[in-house]
Amino acid sequence: MEAIGDKVLSQFKKVEEQVKINSEHVLKVAIIGTGWIAESHVESFKQMPDVEIVAAADLIPGKAEKFCKDWGIEHARCYPSHKELLDTEELDAVSICTYNTTHAECTIYALEKGVHVLLEKPMCVTTQEAEDIIKAEKKSGKILSIGFQPRFEPNMIKIKEIVESGVLGKIYYIQTGGGRRRGIPGSSFIEKSTGGIGAMGDIGCYSLDMVLNAIGYPRPLSVSGYTSDFFGTNPEYNGADAARFNVEDFAAAFIRLEGGIILDFRIAWAMHIDTPGDTLILGTKAALRIPSTDCWNGSPGGPMILYTDIAGSQVETKFPLIENDWGGLFYQKIRSFLDAIHTGGESPVPSSQILYNQMIIDGIVESAKLGREIAL
DSSP: OOOHHHHHHGGGOOOOOOOOOOTTSOEEEEEEOOSHHHHHHHHHHTTOTTEEEEEEEOSSTTHHHHHHHHTTOTTSEEESSHHHHHHHOOOSEEEEOSOGGGHHHHHHHHHHTTOEEEEESSOOSSHHHHHHHHHHHHHHTOOEEEEOGGGGSHHHHHHHHHHHHTTTOSEEEEEEEEEOSBOOOOGGGGOTTTTSSSHIIIIIHHHHHHHHHHTTOOOEEEEEEEEEOTTTTOHHHHGGGGGGOOSOSEEEEEEEETTTEEEEEEEESBOSSSOSOOEEEEESSEEEEEOOOSSOOSSOSSOEEEEEEETTEEEEEEEOOOOOOHHHHHHHHHHHHHHHHHHTOOOSSOHHHHHHHHHHHHHHHHHHHHTSOEEO
8 A cells, every 4th residue: 555655755756858969950159258157068068969169258368268278179269258259150059157247238149149048147137137138038039048957956846846736735935045154155256346146146046946936936026125244244254355245145035926925035155054944835735845955056955845734634745855966957957958949949947937036136135225125
């Protein structure tokens, strides 16, 4: 006889489908921005028989050339700007891996040139930029996918399957977020001129996508937000980087979504605790707990637990963690984008969804400045 736990788990099984790579149609691809995140892109591209990396661009003199040499693509032509690259090359697609504050500019220009775009997260910095990107996307008719690789993590897929099964009933409250006890990055992330936003743009957008994607991305209606920078601006915690730190290292918000759903969100690069709490999805029939991690990495920190009532008894069902490969997530993110180009299919991570993600983040920034709740 099948155990109750096994019976519950069996509701969420999914048949995986493999897409055959069309190696006869080689796509000409370029990389704009050759920082560390671009390494994951080129590593994945090089594994794909239907891709030729023909060009790269970076604002820092010599950086693109060194990048291409280090990754064994010396044949790729290098440019000092995205405009020069896009004005010169005939491309099928481009990966945009630039500063957050230049995401919109580079993406819009590429779309206007008739090039498919894989845009790294966060989508941009402001809601207006997101809207401008979407207008350019619609006008171009090209595919734009946003770089949320945790979407392809098997445990993240399982969360969406659980929600969509209806076992939770009507969802009315979600708590999500996460962060690091100590984990302030350096580089361009910590300055408004390049990062635009801090912890929210780095890891906060991931935790928002985890739950919003699971519940179908309802429109955000209002937000009451808070941000702080106590650790980033303190040399005791952030060393020499404290002098140039001017983004948030912590954010929290109370967000009202369509459908009467409340979203309680918090994210941190640094804090005096290991986690601000697990992710909780509360429904009228059941609830789901998604354990947090020490450093938000796009996967639950342990087995997920479903709390429900069966035959008058309070029951807890554990979902064992599914093995995954972080590097493989980048491959799947890029592979799904290229497959959509080949087939003319839908964007794997559509801008229409991530617009709402961006609205929440931008709303938190604005609400924190005003010190009150704002409508979105």
